[in-house]
Amino acid sequence: MASIIKINNISRTYQVGTEKIYALSDISLEIFKNEYVALMGSSGSGKSTLMNVLGCLDTPSGGEYFLNNINVAKMTDNELAEIRNRQIGFVFQSFNLLPRSTALENVALPLIYSGVSKSDREARAAEALASVGLNDRMTHKPNELSGGQRQRVAVARALVTNPSIILADEPTGNLDSKTSDEIMELFADIHRRGNTVILVTHEEDIARNAHRIVRLKDGLVESDTSNPNFNSKTTSLK
Secondary structure (H helix, E strand, O other): OOOOEEEEEEEEEEEEOOOOEEEEEEEEEEOOOOOOEEEOOOOOOOHHHHHHHHHHHHHHHEEEEEOOOOEEOOOOOHEEEEEEHHHHEEEEOOOOOOOOOHHHHHHHHHHOOOOOOHHHHHHHHHHHHHOOOOOOOOOOOOHHOOOHHHHHHHHHHHHOOOEEEEEEEOOOOOOHHHHHHHHHHHHHHHHHOOEEEEEOOOHHHHHHOOEEEEEOOOOEEEEEEOOOOHHHOOOOOO
């Protein structure tokens, strides 16, 4: 199986006054194409720092990071931005939608940076919204949508560039339990379509949706195990 992410001896340090803080310490990890991985850990475990490194939002202090066989650890900010836009779709807890833009405009936004024409942007954004069950909400603005619908817009925006990886940071943190279940079924459906999904969470019941769970503690990988409770459902969203 081909690896999509491979990190070797990654560290991330921060200087706080005279003290050096190790957010990540010598981490090595490999994630394969079409895996569904949960990164777990309590506050301060290093999972958010690792997510930022994997998402090319931050650069490691040491070590190597290969994304689709490209060493991105030493890239410039502009090079990382280009990689992010082409390879990674992000879904955040707070949705990060533009309040004055419609669902269609929000989803089409990443395509502007790729130089896609307006007609193609709108067609691809409409297709992405339809794929998450929002073909009847394209002209609605965020304040006209429920929390679950706003997160679906965020998922559609992550999908619109056809990325290699979907990286979701606490994607159900602002949702009730019923809506959380619906969003997690959406991620399961995305995984079934062939995407690699990396889910960052501190909740055990959310992590159980992944087939592999990597637990971090004090900047180190504490465990990396297959999820015995993982059930790859065969039904798709309607």
